[in-house]
Amino acid sequence: MNPPFSCSPIAIRLVIRIVLMTGILATLCGAMRAQAQPSTQTNLKVLVGGQHRPDIFRELLKDYEAANPGIKVTLESGGATSELLQRYLNTVLTARDTSLDAFLIDVVRPAQYAAAKWAEPIDPYLGNEREAFLSRYLPQYRTANTIDGKTISLPAFSDAMYLYYRKDLLEKIGEQPPATWPELARIAKRVMAQEKDPNLQGLSFQAKAIEGTVCTFLLPYWSMGGEVVKDGKLQFDRQKAEAGLAMWRQMVSDGVSKANVSEVGTDDTRKEFQAGRVVFGVLWGYGWNLFQSGADSRVKGKVGVVKLPAMPGGESVSCMGGWSWAVSAFSRNKAETVKLVRWLSSPEVAKQLAIRGSMQPVFADVFTDPQVLRVNPWLADALPVVETARPRPVTPMYRPISDALRLNTNAVMADARKPDAALGEIEHRIKRALR
Amino acid sequence: MGRNGQERAGTGRRAMNITQSKRPLFDRLADMNETALAVLLLAPAFVFISIIVVYPVATLVWNSFNDVRLLTGAASRWVGLENYALLLADAQFWRATKNTMIIVLVTVPGSLVIGLGLALLANMPFRWRGPIRLSLLLPWATPLAFVGLIFAWFFHSEYGVFNDLLQRAGLAPKIWFNSPALTMMAICIATIWKTSSFMALMLLAGLQTIPKSLYEAADVDGASKWRQFTDITLPLLVPSMLVALIFRTLTAIQSFDIPYSMPGPGEETQTLAMYIHMNAVDYLDLGYSSALAVVMFGLSMVTTFIYLRYVKADGK
Numbered sequence: 178m179n180p181p182f183s184c185s186p187i188a189i190r191l192v193i194r195i196v197l198m199t200g201i202l203a204t205l206c207g208a209m210r211a212q213a214q215p216s217t218q219t220n221l222k223v224l225v226g227g228q229h230r231p232d233i234f235r236e237l238l239k240d241y242e243a244a245n246p247g248i249k250v251t252l253e254s255g256g257a258t259s260e261l262l263q264r265y266l267n268t269v270l271t272a273r274d275t276s277l278d279a280f281l282i283d284v285v286r287p288a289q290y291a292a293a294k295w296a297e298p299i300d301p302y303l304g305n306e307r308e309a310f311l312s313r314y315l316p317q318y319r320t321a322n323t324i325d326g327k328t329i330s331l332p333a334f335s336d337a338m339y340l341y342y343r344k345d346l347l348e349k350i351g352e353q354p355p356a357t358w359p360e361l362a363r364i365a366k367r368v369m370a371q372e373k374d375p376n377l378q379g380l381s382f383q384a385k386a387i388e389g390t391v392c393t394f395l396l397p398y399w400s401m402g403g404e405v406v407k408d409g410k411l412q413f414d415r416q417k418a419e420a421g422l423a424m425w426r427q428m429v430s431d432g433v434s435k436a437n438v439s440e441v442g443t444d445d446t447r448k449e450f451q452a453g454r455v456v457f458g459v460l461w462g463y464g465w466n467l468f469q470s471g472a473d474s475r476v477k478g479k480v481g482v483v484k485l486p487a488m489p490g491g492e493s494v495s496c497m498g499g500w501s502w503a504v505s506a507f508s509r510n511k512a513e514t515v516k517l518v519r520w521l522s523s524p525e526v527a528k529q530l531a532i533r534g535s536m537q538p539v540f541a542d543v544f545t546d547p548q549v550l551r552v553n554p555w556l557a558d559a560l561p562v563v564e565t566a567r568p569r570p571v572t573p574m575y576r577p578i579s580d581a582l583r584l585n586t587n588a589v590m591a592d593a594r595k596p597d598a599a600l601g602e603i604e605h606r607i608k609r610a611l612r
Numbered sequence: 613m614g615r616n617g618q619e620r621a622g623t624g625r626r627a628m629n630i631t632q633s634k635r636p637l638f639d640r641l642a643d644m645n646e647t648a649l650a651v652l653l654l655a656p657a658f659v660f661i662s663i664i665v666v667y668p669v670a671t672l673v674w675n676s677f678n679d680v681r682l683l684t685g686a687a688s689r690w691v692g693l694e695n696y697a698l699l700l701a702d703a704q705f706w707r708a709t710k711n712t713m714i715i716v717l718v719t720v721p722g723s724l725v726i727g728l729g730l731a732l733l734a735n736m737p738f739r740w741r742g743p744i745r746l747s748l749l750l751p752w753a754t755p756l757a758f759v760g761l762i763f764a765w766f767f768h769s770e771y772g773v774f775n776d777l778l779q780r781a782g783l784a785p786k787i788w789f790n791s792p793a794l795t796m797m798a799i800c801i802a803t804i805w806k807t808s809s810f811m812a813l814m815l816l817a818g819l820q821t822i823p824k825s826l827y828e829a830a831d832v833d834g835a836s837k838w839r840q841f842t843d844i845t846l847p848l849l850v851p852s853m854l855v856a857l858i859f860r861t862l863t864a865i866q867s868f869d870i871p872y873s874m875p876g877p878g879e880e881t882q883t884l885a886m887y888i889h890m891n892a893v894d895y896l897d898l899g900y901s902s903a904l905a906v907v908m909f910g911l912s913m914v915t916t917f918i919y920l921r922y923v924k925a926d927g928k
Contacts, residue, residue: 264893271682292685386875437769437787439877573683577895588878591790602703
C-alpha cells in the first residue's frame with residue numbers, strides 16, 4: 178500500500194513538465210510584450226576597457242537613462258589594457274561594424290581615428306556653442322583630441338605619471354623628495370641601507386613590453402629636450418636616447434631597482450608599492466586611491482606624491498595619459514550618441530568619476546572642487562603635473578612607433594639587446610612606419 | 613577490356629532505359645559524355661574551394677604587391693615589389709624567420725623522439741596501458757594558448773616552479789624571459805610537451821598496423837628485441853612517421869600561440885606568424901603583412917613538397 182503522501186515518479190514528471198511549460202509560456206509572453214513596446218526607444222551601445230571601472234559607468238548610465246526616457250544604453254567592457262582594447266576595436270571598425278555607438282579611446286589614438294575615419298567629428302553637432310564648449314577642457318586635452326581642426330573625440334578623464342614616495346621612510350632620514358634621477362638613486366640607497374630589508378626596493382618603474390614602457394623611454398629623453406616625431410617626420414636624438422636608457426640601466430646595476438624590471442608592468446609597481454616594498458614608484462594617478470584606501474594597503478597615510486624627477490640639467494616632465502569618448506563613424510544613431518558622449522564628458526560626470534573612482538578630471542575647476550578634494554586631497558598638487566604633461570608622438574602610425582620604443586626599451590632593460598643596436602632598430606622601424 | 617567494358621555499359625544503359633519514366637535525371641546523367649559528367653560533378657567542389665581557398669590566397673598575393681595601410685586612411689596603391697624589398701631589409705623579419713626555424717628544427721625531432729617513446733610504451737601489452745593511452749590525450753586536448761600560459765608561470769622568475777627547483781638544488785634562480793636563448797628553450801620545451809602526444813597518437817596507429825606474425829617469425833629466428841625494433845618496427849613505421857612529420861612541421865612553421873603567450877625580451881623571440889599578426893592586426897598594414905604571409909606560405913609549400921618527394925621516392 179502506498180502511504181497517503183508519497184509521490185510517484187509519474188507525478189514528479191508531471192510536475193516538472195508543468196513547471197517547464199509555464200516557464201516557456203512566460204518567456205514567450207515576455208518576448209511578445211517586449212516586441213509590442215513602442216519602437217521609439219533608441220538603443221545605444223558603448224564600450225569601455227576592463228580597467229575603466231565599468232561598474233561606475235554602469236551606475237552613471239542609469240542616471241542618464243532616467244533623465245532621457247526613450248534611450249537605453251548598454252555598456253560593454255572589453256580589453257584590460259590599452260593595446261588589447263585597441264586590437265578589438267581595430268577588428269570591429271575595420272569591419273565597419275554598426276553595433277558599437279561610442280567607445281573610450283586612449284589619448285594617444287585620436288590621430289589614428291582621424292586618419293582611418295573611424296570617428297564621427299563632433300564639431301557639426303556643436304554648432305555655435307563649439308568654442309564655448311571646447312574651451313572648458315584643459316588646453317592640452319583639447320589639443321590632443323583635435324586633429325587637423327576637427328574634434329575627433331571628447332576628453333573623458335586625464336592622467337599623468339607621478340613619483341609616489343614613502344613619506345615615513347624619507348622623514349626618518351631627513352630627506353626631501355628628489356628633484357633629479359641621480360638624487361633619487363642616492364636617497365633610495367640611503368633608505369635601503371637604513372632599513373636593511375631585503376624585500377625593499379628603491380625604485381619601481383615599468384620596463385615590461387607594455388604601452389607604459391613608451392613613457393619609461395620618453396621621460397628622461399623628453400627631460401633633456403628630445404623629440405620623436407615632428408611634422409610627420411622622425412626627429413630622433415640618439416645621444417639623448419642613449420643617456421636616458423643608461424640612466425635606467427644604472428638604477429638596476431646600482432641595485433636601486435630590481436633586476437627583473439623587464440617583467441614589471443604597471444600594476445606590478447602598484448601592488449609592490451601597496452605592499453610596502455617600494456621606496457619610490459613611477460606610476461599613473463590611479464595608485465593614490467588604492468594606496469590610501471585599499472583594504473590590504475600597508476602604506477596608508479605614508480604616501481607622498483610629487484612631480485617626476487628630471488635628468489641633471491633638464492626639466493621635469495610627465496607622460497600625458499587619459500582617455501576620450503569617440504563616436505563611431507558607423508553608428509546608426511549618431512545624433513543621440515553625440516548627446517550621450519557630451520554628457521559623459523561633462524564636468525558633472527567628471528566630478529562623479531573623480532569622487533567614486535579617483536579618475537582625474539579634464540576640467541581645471543573640478544580639480545579644485547571641495548567635494549572632490551575631500552576624497553582626493555592629492556589632486557590639488559596633481560593639476561600642475563597634468564598641465565605640464567607631454568603627449569606621446571601624435572601620428573596615425575602611433576602603434577608601430579609605440580612598439581619600436583617599448584619593445585626595444587624592454588629588450589635593453591632585459592640585457593638582451595645592446596642599447597646601440599636597440600636605438601638603431603628604433604630609428605629603422607619608425608622610419609619605415611612613417612614612409 | 614575495351615569491348616567488355618562497352619558491353620557492360622550498354623547493358624547498364626538498357627537497364628536504365630526501363631526506369632526512364634521514373635528517374636529522368638539519372639538517365640540524362642548516364643547519357644552525358646564522361647568529360648561533361650566529370651565537370652558537372654566536380655563543379656560544386658571547385659566553386660567551394662575557389663571561395664574558401666583560391667580567392668583568399670589570390671587576395672593575399674595581390675595585397676602583397678600593394679601598399680594597403682588602413683591606418684593612413686589612403687587608398688591602396690600598386691607598389692610592385694616594394695613590400696618584398698622592405699622585408700629583405702627588415703632585421704625583425706630575419707629574426708622572426710630564424711626563431712621559427714629554431715622551433716622547427718628543435719621541436720619536430722624532439723616531439724618525434726618523445727612521441728615514438730610514448731607510442732611504444734602505449735603499445736606494450738601491460739595492465740597500465742589504458743591509463744597511459746588516456747594520459748597521452750591530455751596535452752593534445754589542452755588548447756595551445758593555455759599551454760603557453762601554464763608554462764609561462766612555470767618559468768616565471770619569482771613565482772615559477774623551475775626556479776623553485778633550481779633553488780632547492782642549491783643553484784641560482786634565473787630570469788628566464790630576460791634571455792632570448794632561455795626563452796626559446798622554454799618555448800621549445802612547452803611545444804614538445806604539447807605536440808609529442810599528437811606524434812604518439814599518429815605513431816601508435818602506425819604501430820598497430822604492423823602484423824604480430826613478423827615479430828613471432830623474428831623470435832623464431834632468434835632476433836634480439838633491438839634488432840626487431842630497427843629491422844621491423846622502424847621501417848614499417850616510416851609511412852606513419854612521414855605523415856605525422858608533415859603535419860608537425862607545418863604547425864611548427866606556423867607557431868603562434870605558445871611563443872605569443874611566453875614572450876621573451878622585446879621581440880627577440882617573435883616568430884614569423886607573430887610578426888604577421890603584429891603587422892596585420894595591430895598596424896593594419898595589410899600590404900606588408902601579406903608579403904610576410906606569402907613568404908611563410910612559400911616555406912610551407914617547399915617543406916610539404918620535400919616530404920612528398922620523399923614519400924614518393926620511398927614508395928618506389
